Amino acid sequence: MAGAIYRKPIVFSIVAALVILAGTIATMFIPMFTEGMHPRLATLKPYTALQLAGKDVYQQEGCNNCHTQTVRPLRTEVMRYGEYSKAGEFANDRPFLWGSKRTGPDLARIGGKYPDAWHQRHYANPQAFFAQSNMPAYGWLAERTLDPEAMRTRMRVNGFPFTDQEIGALAGKSELDALVAYTQAIGSAVRGAAPAVAAAPPPEAKNPLAGPAAIAEGRALYDTHCASCHARGGTGDIGPGLEEESADDPDLYTIIAEGYEGEMPGYADQLDRKQIWSIVAYIRSLAPAGKTQEKGEHR
Amino acid sequence: MSEYAYDEKTVTGFIVSAIGWGVVGILVGIWISVQLWAPSWNIPPYFTYGRLRPVHTNALAFGLGLGAIFGLFYYIVMRLTRRPLVLPKLARFHLHLFNVAIALAALSLLAGMNQTLEYAELEWPLDVVVVIIWVIFAINIFATIIKRREEQMYVSLWYVLATVVAVAVLYIVENLAVPAGLFKSYSLFAGVNSANVQWWYAHNAVGFVFTTPILAMFYYFLPKSTGLPIYSHRLSIVAFWSLVFAYLWTGAHHLVYTPLPDWIQTVAIAFSLFLIAPSWGSVVNGYYTVGGAWDRMRTHYLTKFFILGITFYGLQTVQGPTQAVRVVSSLIHYTDWVPGHVHMGTMGWVTMVVTASIYYAIPKIYHTGIYSEKIANTHFWLVLVGQIVFSVTMWITGIQQGALWKAVSPEGTLTYSFMEGLVKNYPYWQMRTAAGLVFTVGMLYFIYNVAMTMRRGSIAAARA
Numbered sequence: 001m002a003g004a005i006y007r008k009p010i011v012f013s014i015v016a017a018l019v020i021l022a023g024t025i026a027t028m029f030i031p032m033f034t035e036g037m038h039p040r041l042a043t044l045k046p047y048t049a050l051q052l053a054g055k056d057v058y059q060q061e062g063c064n065n066c067h068t069q070t071v072r073p074l075r076t077e078v079m080r081y082g083e084y085s086k087a088g089e090f091a092n093d094r095p096f097l098w099g100s101k102r103t104g105p106d107l108a109r110i111g112g113k114y115p116d117a118w119h120q121r122h123y124a125n126p127q128a129f130f131a132q133s134n135m136p137a138y139g140w141l142a143e144r145t146l147d148p149e150a151m152r153t154r155m156r157v158n159g160f161p162f163t164d165q166e167i168g169a170l171a172g173k174s175e176l177d178a179l180v181a182y183t184q185a186i187g188s189a190v191r192g193a194a195p196a197v198a199a200a201p202p203p204e205a206k207n208p209l210a211g212p213a214a215i216a217e218g219r220a221l222y223d224t225h226c227a228s229c230h231a232r233g234g235t236g237d238i239g240p241g242l243e244e245e246s247a248d249d250p251d252l253y254t255i256i257a258e259g260y261e262g263e264m265p266g267y268a269d270q271l272d273r274k275q276i277w278s279i280v281a282y283i284r285s286l287a288p289a290g291k292t293q294e295k296g297e298h299r
Numbered sequence: 300m301s302e303y304a305y306d307e308k309t310v311t312g313f314i315v316s317a318i319g320w321g322v323v324g325i326l327v328g329i330w331i332s333v334q335l336w337a338p339s340w341n342i343p344p345y346f347t348y349g350r351l352r353p354v355h356t357n358a359l360a361f362g363l364g365l366g367a368i369f370g371l372f373y374y375i376v377m378r379l380t381r382r383p384l385v386l387p388k389l390a391r392f393h394l395h396l397f398n399v400a401i402a403l404a405a406l407s408l409l410a411g412m413n414q415t416l417e418y419a420e421l422e423w424p425l426d427v428v429v430v431i432i433w434v435i436f437a438i439n440i441f442a443t444i445i446k447r448r449e450e451q452m453y454v455s456l457w458y459v460l461a462t463v464v465a466v467a468v469l470y471i472v473e474n475l476a477v478p479a480g481l482f483k484s485y486s487l488f489a490g491v492n493s494a495n496v497q498w499w500y501a502h503n504a505v506g507f508v509f510t511t512p513i514l515a516m517f518y519y520f521l522p523k524s525t526g527l528p529i530y531s532h533r534l535s536i537v538a539f540w541s542l543v544f545a546y547l548w549t550g551a552h553h554l555v556y557t558p559l560p561d562w563i564q565t566v567a568i569a570f571s572l573f574l575i576a577p578s579w580g581s582v583v584n585g586y587y588t589v590g591g592a593w594d595r596m597r598t599h600y601l602t603k604f605f606i607l608g609i610t611f612y613g614l615q616t617v618q619g620p621t622q623a624v625r626v627v628s629s630l631i632h633y634t635d636w637v638p639g640h641v642h643m644g645t646m647g648w649v650t651m652v653v654t655a656s657i658y659y660a661i662p663k664i665y666h667t668g669i670y671s672e673k674i675a676n677t678h679f680w681l682v683l684v685g686q687i688v689f690s691v692t693m694w695i696t697g698i699q700q701g702a703l704w705k706a707v708s709p710e711g712t713l714t715y716s717f718m719e720g721l722v723k724n725y726p727y728w729q730m731r732t733a734a735g736l737v738f739t740v741g742m743l744y745f746i747y748n749v750a751m752t753m754r755r756g757s758i759a760a761a762r763a
Contacts, residue, residue, distance in 0.1 A: 062349030
């Protein structure tokens with residue numbers, strides 16, 4: 001009688017365990033022993049000791065609580081972040097760090113988007129770049145040094161190749177240095193792949209916008225998007241000064257739209273054609289003749 | 300009270316500990332809710348959002364949740380088997396080890412020892428302790444049920460046994476790792492495979508910590524406190540087996556649109572939709588149990604708690620499967636909608652049923668009546684309002700975030716930068732903090748009521 005099972009706790013527990021394990025076996029246990037669950041891109045390189053130390057800091061600080069590391073194959077997502085995530089990118093991550101919540105932006109394509117100096121300064125003071133950012137400051141990581149011997153063990157446990165020289169070089173490096181190195185390594189297996197959404201080249205050979213209205217709009221946009229690296233007034237900081245920018249209009253447009261690999265992110269996902277041209281107009285107004293005028297306004 | 304005495308002190312010890320950890324978890328919850336809109340509330344290195352959030356989830360899921368489960372399971376099991384625990388001293392040791400483990404868990408998380416597996420953040424030495432705790436618990440539960448003095452095992456005991464078995468498997472597999480020092484380890488699983496293991500675990504941690512144990516309490520304390528028998532035994536059977544079968548297939552609905560193989564996602568979505576049926580089996584069973592005596596919602600304060608609790612369970616188990624569907628997931632995944640969903644389950648379903656069960660058990664243990672029904676009613680309305688405002692604001696801002704992320708201009712560029720989308724959350728996050736405070740005040744009423752009940756009564760009266 002089926003009813004007897006409710007009088008036999010051991011039999012009941014065994015039957016319950018089998019019922020519970022059915023889904024576990026089908027969707028978790030069996031796939032684990034198939035190749036499909038262990039993909040690895042040929043371009044995927046093991047982490048260096050400094051990068052692994054940075055990944056450990058990423059975990060230690062619980063960055064995964066606010067940031068994801070997986071770009072979904074959805075049109076707007078690819079536009080915002082870059083190429084969608086590939087299964088073979090994550091074989092070195094034990095465990096995976098995809099996260100589950102985007103209080104901050106996805107980071108799967110953050111590597112190489114900004115220069116190291118940008119990250120150093122952004123980690124120290126996120127609000128300097130985005131006034132209303134809610135990210136905590138992590139400048140204090142610069143005062144915490146790495147333990148080379150601990151990293152030797154960790155590299156070994158992960159099975160990543162390393163040299164004594166590499167381990168020795170960790171002495172004197174800070175957790176912040178490591179975190180920046182890891183940040184730059186994220187997504188590197190897919191870097192250089194053709195972007196899924198390429199910026200359209202400007203249809204105009206010359207800036208169609210000019211005059212005080214366009215310059216004013218361009219300046220507002222510049223202050224929001226560009227000033228954190230190129231400084232207000234284009235005097236230059238992490239990025240070069242723009243007062244004597246020599247690129248012609250279409251080139252300048254393309255740089256703003258597409259960025260420079262490893263040096264500057266592209267803005268085609270956030271700015272439309274008119275907005276980019278107005279920034280170009282503003283940058284032109286910074287040239288020596290315009291510069292005097294600019295200074296006069298500020299003082 | 301015949302020839303034997305129940306081990307009430309262990310039960311009470313767990314309930315009091317659970318409440319203590321609940322206070323910690325709730326206060327940390329309020330703190331991190333403020334950090335979301337006021338980053339100056341981060342105090343590095345120990346009290347940043349990234350370190351505090353796991354303290355919040357662990358203190359509440361495992362401190363409050365498991366503490367209450369241990370205490371109330373011992374309470375239920377002793378009564379349904381009509382005997383004291385077989386190993387009372389082991390149960391007392393269980394209590395102390397539990398409190399030590401939760402304290403160490405909180406401290407280690409503040410120190411940044413974090414596996415970054417959600418709801419399994421603890422590093423390997425504490426994982427070992429957790430397994431020991433669970434084995435101790437399982438031994439006592441099994442031994443007591445095997446040596447029971449009541450032949451038939453009631454529904455609640457099925458859920459107790461399923462919980463004991465499932466959590467053991469889940470926790471051990473999820474935490475398999477290679478240590479690299481005392482405070483650091485690397486998971487045995489990598490990349491896509493590790494994602495699949497993680498969400499198999501995390502979703503079923505919800506299933507076997509926030510669902511089956513709470514159903515065990517519901518099936519026991521609802522009839523006990525109302526004097527009404529469960530409506531359908533047959534429905535209990537069908538709902539139980541289909542629930543524990545279907546739950547384990549659904550974890551990958553957390554990984555929709557990720558690089559996880561598509562078929563695993565699709566199977567998970569299909570089973571998630573199926574899961575509505577067994578969940579509502581218990582909802583319907585609860586409703587029909589009280590059905591025909593609905594005036595009790597007015598006249599008997601505990602009925603309100605149980606019926607509203609099971610109602611939020613019903614809403615939760617429709618909302619969850621809806622979120623699993625691809626088109627819905629593409630909009631709300633990674634937004635605040637999801638924490639809104641989780642908090643309806645925890646603050647609505649779990650807390651309602653657990654506090655009501657404690658309201659029933661503590662006066663029984665202390666041989667007295669509840670200190671104040673009026674305070675219990677105030678508690679009820681405050682946590683109800685707090686939870687609803689909390690969840691609804693998170694759903695609204697979640698949909699808004701999802702929509703802003705997808706917004707495209709006529710030219711085909713994204714309309715909003717990430718920051719423009721983020722700042723639109725701030726007013727909702729402030730409302731969420733306010734709602735959390737209302738909920739907290741409600742819980743303080745609860746704690747006061749329980750404390751005063753304990754003060755008025757006496758465990759010793761049992762033997763007198």
